[in-house]
Amino acid sequence: MDLDGTLVKTDLLLESLLSLLRHSPLCLFLLLFWLFKGRARLKREIARRVRLDPALLPYRTDLLEHLRLEHAKGRSLVLATASDRRLAQQVADHLRIFDSVLASDGSTTLSGECKRERLVKQFGERGFDYAANESRDLIAMRSSARKGIVVNPNQQLMRAVARRAEFESVLEDRRASLGEYLSALRPQQWLKNVLIFIPVFAASSFLEPAMMGKALLAFMAFCCCASGGYVFNDLLDLAADRHHPKKRLRPFASGRLPLFYGLAMVPALVVLSCVLALLVSRLFVGIVLIYFAMTFTYSLYLKKIVLLDVLILASIYTLRIFAGSEAVGIRPSVWLLGFSMLLFTSLAFVKRYGELVVMRSVDGDQATARSYELSDAELLASKGTASGYAAVLVLALYISSGAAKALYGRHELIWLLCPLLFYWLGYIWLVAHRGKMRDEPLVFMLRDGTSRILILLMLGTALLAV
Numbered sequence: 001m002d003l004d005g006t007l008v009k010t011d012l013l014l015e016s017l018l019s020l021l022r023h024s025p026l027c028l029f030l031l032l033f034w035l036f037k038g039r040a041r042l043k044r045e046i047a048r049r050v051r052l053d054p055a056l057l058p059y060r061t062d063l064l065e066h067l068r069l070e071h072a073k074g075r076s077l078v079l080a081t082a083s084d085r086r087l088a089q090q091v092a093d094h095l096r097i098f099d100s101v102l103a104s105d106g107s108t109t110l111s112g113e114c115k116r117e118r119l120v121k122q123f124g125e126r127g128f129d130y131a132a133n134e135s136r137d138l139i140a141m142r143s144s145a146r147k148g149i150v151v152n153p154n155q156q157l158m159r160a161v162a163r164r165a166e167f168e169s170v171l172e173d174r175r176a177s178l179g180e181y182l183s184a185l186r187p188q189q190w191l192k193n194v195l196i197f198i199p200v201f202a203a204s205s206f207l208e209p210a211m212m213g214k215a216l217l218a219f220m221a222f223c224c225c226a227s228g229g230y231v232f233n234d235l236l237d238l239a240a241d242r243h244h245p246k247k248r249l250r251p252f253a254s255g256r257l258p259l260f261y262g263l264a265m266v267p268a269l270v271v272l273s274c275v276l277a278l279l280v281s282r283l284f285v286g287i288v289l290i291y292f293a294m295t296f297t298y299s300l301y302l303k304k305i306v307l308l309d310v311l312i313l314a315s316i317y318t319l320r321i322f323a324g325s326e327a328v329g330i331r332p333s334v335w336l337l338g339f340s341m342l343l344f345t346s347l348a349f350v351k352r353y354g355e356l357v358v359m360r361s362v363d364g365d366q367a368t369a370r371s372y373e374l375s376d377a378e379l380l381a382s383k384g385t386a387s388g389y390a391a392v393l394v395l396a397l398y399i400s401s402g403a404a405k406a407l408y409g410r411h412e413l414i415w416l417l418c419p420l421l422f423y424w425l426g427y428i429w430l431v432a433h434r435g436k437m438r439d440e441p442l443v444f445m446l447r448d449g450t451s452r453i454l455i456l457l458m459l460g461t462a463l464l465a466v
Contacts, residue, residue, distance in 0.1 A: 001067065001098075002132035003081035003088060006151045009058040009255025012083040012091075013043055014263070015238065019050040022236045025300050040084075044106035047084035054094035056242040058255030063131075063151060064095070071097040078102060078128075080119060082111035112136050120144050176256050184234070184251040184262065185227035185269075192442050193222040195317065195340075196324035201462070202336055202407075211328040214280055218327035221276035222320060225288050228269030229295035231262045236299055245362055246438055280327050287323045291316065306371045310348040317344035335398040342391035347441040349384025350428055353377055354437030361435060381429065388425040392418055413465040417458055424454045 004011045020027050027049065034042040071077055076099050081088050085103035092098045102118055104110045110118060115137060119128055130141045131149035138148050196219045200211055234241065234252050241253035251257040270292055277288040294316055303309045318340045325332035355369035356377045367374045396418050398404055404411045427450060431437050437444060445451040 001077060001079055002130075002134070002137060002151075003079060003083055003091065005133040006131060007059060007063065007067075007079075007091075009060060011259055012052070012081075012087045013046070014259040015052055015057075016043075016046045016050045016084075016087060018235050018238065018259070019052060020046050022300070024049060038107070038109075040104045040107055040109040043084040043104050043109070044086075047086040052087060052090060053239055054091045056239055057091070058242075058253070060151065067097055080110065080115055080130075082109055082115070116141055116144050176251070180251055180256055181261070184231060184257055184265070186230040187223075187227075188443055188446070189226060189230060189440070190223045191446055192317065193219050193226060193320060195320040196222060196327065198321050198336070198340075199325040199330045199332060200328055202333065211330075214327045214329075215324060217276055217280050218284060218323060221273045221280065221284070221288055222291065222323065223273075224269045224276065225273035225292050226295070228266045228273065229292060229299065231269070232266045232296065233299040235259065235262045235266075243362070245358070284323065284327055287319070287326060291319055291323070294319070304371050306376075309370065310345060310352060313348035313351070314341055314344040317347070333403070335394065335401070335403065339391050339394045339398065342387050342394060346384045346388030346391060346425060347428075349380050349387065350432050350437065350441055353380040353384060353429075354432040354435075354441075356380070357432060357435040358438060381433070385425070385429055388429075389422070392422050392425070395421065408465045410465045413461055416461045420454055420458050420461070424451065424458075427451070427454075 001007055004013070017031075030045070031042070034045045067077060077097055078100050079088055079092050079098045080102040082104055085101065085105055088101050088103040092101045102110060102115075102122075108114060119130070119141075125144055126146045128145060129147045129149060130138070130145040131151055132138050132141075133151045138150065141148055197215050200215050231252075234250055237247075238253055241247035241250055247253060252259060252262055273288055273292075274285055277285040294312065298309065298312050298316070302312050318337060321336060321340050322332050352369060352372055356367060356372055356374055359367040359369050360374055365374060372380065396415075399411065399414045399418075404414060408414060428437070428441055428444065431444070431448075439447065445455060
């Protein structure tokens with residue numbers, strides 16, 4: 001039985017590499033040195049430094065059940081994989097159905113012809129059946145295996161192996177749809193990038209085509225860059241996502257999409273975002289790269305630091321507003337930047353608080369979310385509500401200032417924003433307290449009926465005040 005892509009829907013080399021980068025980012029500089037000594041050495045060095053949780057891996061449940069039945073009948077099962085023996089043994093110890101494990105040992109990679117020779121040496125010609133999902137291994141077994149079992153085959157693979165030996169397909173998963181590939185980019189999170197347009201609307205310049213065109217290009221650039229950051233974050237968070245009741249269904253955590261797709265998409269999306277940013281201005285390219293550097297650093301390291309992670313999230317939100325100002329050539333208002341920093345600090349706190357409450361239903365009193373413990377929930381709530389209400393205060397001070405009177409013809413109407421925003425902040429904190437905040441606050445706002453009504457009322461009030 002092969003392991004990668006066969007018994008599990010993922011690749012343990014990539015899984016362990018991503019785990020290593022998450023816990024020891026500086027090891028990135030050692031990868032080329034290890035690879036220079038051979039692929040088997042690379043796998044061994046990575047495996048020595050990480051420990052995957054085999055209980056959380058995305059197994060092919062139908063195939064695993066079939067193997068359990070065969071094991072119960074007394075049939076000998078052998079795990080034969082190109083993964084390092086340390087990782088393969090962890091899987092075998094967890095499943096307890098394999099009689100032995102054959103794997104890469106740090107000097108030899110057990111794949112293809114090498115694997116065939118090892119199996120023939122141990123079991124003899126035609127002395128074993130072999131199950132895998134790659135044509136390289138299956139074709140290597142064509143003259144030695146009694147029968148080949150093709151797992152999750154495609155038409156090209158079946159044509160390649162059918163001409164060479166007796167094969168059968170025991171499991172065929174539904175192929176990932178285009179929608180599932182696109183969902184990995186988290187398009188629902190693009191809503192956050194609407195913040196790019198706030199400076200245009202705040203300056204009442206939304207009827208100027210040139211400004212709106214620049215803002216639209218900036219929006220598209222940030223969407224591509226944000227998706228690259230989300231994909232990278234999902235790749236690093238595989239273990240945590242699989243432990244979460246909802247996030248375990250994400251494309252990479254569930255094994256629906258291959259990890260190499262994500263690793264290829266990250267640089268492609270960043271390059272595309274830079275090309276779009278260049279159409280705005282050279283300075284805007286720098287802002288996009290700063291944004292990606294912040295999200296990259298956050299995913300890799302900063303999100304592990306309590307409180308600092310909240311400030312970084314709020315800064316990333318505020319950076320979108322600053323980027324929108326630079327894209328259209330409008331000097332950002334200190335009132336707007338101060339208000340947004342306080343508001344998004346509150347939303348970042350409610351995100352962490354909501355995660356803790358949700359995880360309490362999974363892990364009980366031992367629940368954690370990121371680096372926060374359940375006992376921190378009360379502190380997060382107090383800080384978050386204080387930040388939100390401070391944002392309302394800043395808004396009130398702005399309305400009473402000369403800046404608002406000069407910009408809005410009926411600035412008295414803007415006072416209605418204060419009670420509306422006050423109510424919305426209280427509402428989302430109440431939702432989070434009840435354990436129903438299962439999305440990020442801005443995504444929740446889009447899906448929640450009460451939030452949509454309040455946001456429309458606030459937008460309508462601002463437009464009437466112009």
